Amino acid sequence: MKSVATHSDELVVLRRERRQRLTPFASRRYVSRVTRPSIPLATRADGVLAREIAASEAGEAPAAETELYRRFAPRIRLYGLKHLSDRGAADDLAQQVMLVVITRLRAGEVRDPDQIGSFVLGTSRMMATGQRRGERRRAALHARFDAREEMVDGGSDVTLDSDRIAPCLAAIRERERTILLLTFYAEKSTHEIADALGTTPGAVRVSRHRALASMRDCIEARRAS
Amino acid sequence: MTTTQTSCPSFLELADYWTSDSAPADVERIEAHVFTCDSCARLLAEAEQLRTAIGDLARSGSVHALVTDAVLNQLARDGVRVRSYVLDPGETVHCAVWADDEVLVTRLRGDFANIASVDAEWRLGSGEEWGRASDLPVRKGASELVFALPASLVRNAPNVPIRLTLRATPAGSPGEKVLAEYVFDHEGALDRHSRDA
Numbered sequence: 389m390k391s392v393a394t395h396s397d398e399l400v401v402l403r404r405e406r407r408q409r410l411t412p413f414a415s416r417r418y419v420s421r422v423t424r425p426s427i428p429l430a431t432r433a434d435g436v437l438a439r440e441i442a443a444s445e446a447g448e449a450p451a452a453e454t455e456l457y458r459r460f461a462p463r464i465r466l467y468g469l470k471h472l473s474d475r476g477a478a479d480d481l482a483q484q485v486m487l488v489v490i491t492r493l494r495a496g497e498v499r500d501p502d503q504i505g506s507f508v509l510g511t512s513r514m515m516a517t518g519q520r521r522g523e524r525r526r527a528a529l530h531a532r533f534d535a536r537e538e539m540v541d542g543g544s545d546v547t548l549d550s551d552r553i554a555p556c557l558a559a560i561r562e563r564e565r566t567i568l569l570l571t572f573y574a575e576k577s578t579h580e581i582a583d584a585l586g587t588t589p590g591a592v593r594v595s596r597h598r599a600l601a602s603m604r605d606c607i608e609a610r611r612a613s
Numbered sequence: 614m615t616t617t618q619t620s621c622p623s624f625l626e627l628a629d630y631w632t633s634d635s636a637p638a639d640v641e642r643i644e645a646h647v648f649t650c651d652s653c654a655r656l657l658a659e660a661e662q663l664r665t666a667i668g669d670l671a672r673s674g675s676v677h678a679l680v681t682d683a684v685l686n687q688l689a690r691d692g693v694r695v696r697s698y699v700l701d702p703g704e705t706v707h708c709a710v711w712a713d714d715e716v717l718v719t720r721l722r723g724d725f726a727n728i729a730s731v732d733a734e735w736r737l738g739s740g741e742e743w744g745r746a747s748d749l750p751v752r753k754g755a756s757e758l759v760f761a762l763p764a765s766l767v768r769n770a771p772n773v774p775i776r777l778t779l780r781a782t783p784a785g786s787p788g789e790k791v792l793a794e795y796v797f798d799h800e801g802a803l804d805r806h807s808r809d810a
Contacts, residue, residue, distance in 0.1 A: 466647070470630065548663060550666065554675055562749050563749065563750050566678050569684050574686070604624060
């Protein structure tokens with residue numbers, strides 16, 4: 389039985405049933421043959437890259453591994469920033485998750501390489517939970533032994549420089565600027581902001597959206613000029 | 614190339630992801646999408662950069678805004694050097710910024726009963742306008758407004774009195790009225806040497 393998966397600029401024909409009957413060595417050669425079209429790595433689908441890595445021994449598909457890392461490490465880092473609230477921890481998470489993902493791909497433990505994005509997200513969730521538990525354990529030890537540890541600055545990859553956004557932040561309405569500061573600097577909830585400004589949570593959301601849309605337009609205009 | 618079947622969230626939905634009270638269901642939905650969509654991953658990163666840049670600007674003391682104690686507390690936690698002045702209506706304060714000040718905060722006390730928002734206008738002694746802000750939100754029952762100004766902005770202000778006028782239209786009132794006036798007798802930028810001299 390044939391199944392055909394069409395990607396943007398490639399056609400990969402998979403004989404899944406036949407592949408399952410192949411020996412591991414033959415399977416690798418087979419998958420390698422059908423998943424290495426002569427198209428640039430950057431335009432290959434995630435699943436194609438994942439299958440290429442799965443079909444390779446360690447060190448055999450460095451380009452595919454690098455490309456997969458380039459695509460997913462930034463997303464894992466964003467996930468880490470959201471859930472771990474620390475740049476250093478987010479960087480660590482990206483490294484650890486990608487290591488696990490590539491190892492498990494090679495070990496044939498990823499059931500559906502075409503769903504590699506979901507697998508990466510699931511691994512991120514699991515490992516972030518582990519990191520949070522570790523953090524709690526460390527915090528408990530600190531409290532117990534009054535230990536002190538300087539925060540390590542993981543560096544910033546912010547590409548929006550202050551010179552570019554300062555005029556845009558100055559150009560929005562006062563009320564909106566206050567809401568952005570309370571949201572993204574003081575990290576207050578919508579309800580807390582509404583309470584502080586004597587308005588409703590709905591009005592805060594509307595103002596925040598309007599402010600962000602204005603900021604984005606302004607930044608784009610300055611980028612273009 | 615990452616592709617996806619589900620519809621892409623808007624930039625504003627992605628920006629909401631970074632708020633402290635984003636709904637868990639929305640967070641999960643956005644994450645599930647972003648891990649399968651290259652362009653939305655870039656857009657989420659863009660929203661994160663914007664959030665970070667706003668925080669960095671505040672931390673560098675470069676923002677001119679009406680603030681609350683929550684922002685001032687965060688500035689204190691970040692080690693930002695803040696100089697504060699408190700004024701009652703009609704009061705004149707001799708003010709200056711010092712070399713290492715980063716933010717100047719003015720606490721403007723007044724009667725803000727029945728006021729939802731105010732307009733502010735700063736004028737030099739000559740009558741020339743130095744600054745203006747409109748539609749500043751006022752919390753019900755508030756007894757003061759707190760302005761944060763970059764010290765660098767005040768450092769470059771002329772050494773003359775600056776008059777700040779607050780205007781508002783109270784609920785049920787036919788027109789705008791002056792709520793309060795405050796005078797900042799600006800003495801310029803000071804450092805240890807100028808003080809000793």
